[in-house]
Amino acid sequence: MLTISTLTDQDIQHLNDQVLMDKSAKDVLTWSYETFGDELVYSCSLGAEGMVLLDLIEQVHPGANVIFLDTGLHFKETYALLNDVRERFSTLNIKALLPENTVEEQKEKYGDRLWARNPDQCCAMRKFEPLQKELSKYTAWISGLRRAQSPTRAHTPFIGKDHRFSLLKICPLIHWTQDEVWDYIYKNNLPYNPLHEENYPSIGCAPCTAKVLDGGDERAGRWSGMEKTECGLHWPAESEREDEV
Template sequence: MLTYDSCPEELLKTISFKESMECLKWAYKEYGEEIVYACSFGAESSVLLHLISKIKPNARITFIDTSLHFKETYEILNEVKEKYPDFQINSIYTSMSLEDQANQYGENLWERNPNQCCQIRKIEPLKNELKKYKAWISGLRKSQSETRANIEYINMDHKFKTIKICPLIHWNWEEVWMYIKVHDLPYHELHDKGYPSIGCKVCTKPVTGDGDLRSGRWLNHQKTECGLHMD
């Protein structure tokens, strides 16, 4: 089994796959119950959930519930639970309530210091969750942004000291939606309302004009990533 502690990073670069299903089949054969899919329930998630269901119907899925999501995010979460009843879907939370966060850091921390807010409400909960596993799956794609252009199918995740697997790296936005439509998959309602990338409701706006897919996130801040995918 390839693990963060025992696998030379150069070895990862020698592993390649022809397509997403081959990558996922390898991942579940390699890690069995010691791999989890960290799902955000965006468009890429609709694709990955469907692919995973064909390989591992009772796969472990984790959702980072920041307590600041859109109501539509919880709605698609419930739809997914109905469509894939055998999935082991687990919502994880920070130990700090919104009230405690306001008391310690002031009201609306996401407006003044979004990095700190993401650290508390996203990064720390996932860090604690991933201690249970040897690897995790993410829906990152190379074409999403410049910060994601260099990801590979299998990556050494230095932030969480684990192996990160990204089966959709070569998919473009049009291919994601073609797959969703062909297979009539449930998807996040806000995608139809100008939200290509969906995070917390307090930090996500619709994209207008020629903005890239993540330009609606953290407006007025020099920030394009929540930090989960940055070493």
């Protein structure tokens, strides 16, 4: 079994530059499940990329494990989509992860609207901690990151070492454009969040997601007005984060 501890940086480079370089997203997923089997999990945010990956994963590995971070702060449209997704992709094992505290309990302990006063702390408790606990059960995880989404994701590889979670991270859609994602959704009649049609290209928790004006990058609406672009689950490589330290 390949693991973060058994693969050297040279091994990772070989996988990206030789084994996976010319592969399609479906081919990358096929290789991933053949390699890791049930030691692989997909963390799905129910974004547009998520619909594509759910459809491809069900084709490649019915019964695959999928997790969704239920922060308790999502839009009502996102929760409705979760129900639609469970019905459409019924062969997949979709599990909602809950944080230790409810939104009301968080308010009592840390004050109201923590996401506005300290968004990093809020993300850590409602996203990072439950995901870290769940990922400890696996060897590798799948993410829907695309290079075109934002500058911090511009060099995302197919497979890399995720030291935050101590496992391997696989991103099959790195070369896809936003248009390609939506073409696939329409062609295959997949469900999606209707907020995408209201200038929400990237959808997270309701208090921290705004509409994106024309010309903004796909994640410009996330934590708008704050010096924050990621929730902490998908930090870029250290070499790309020197200005964030």
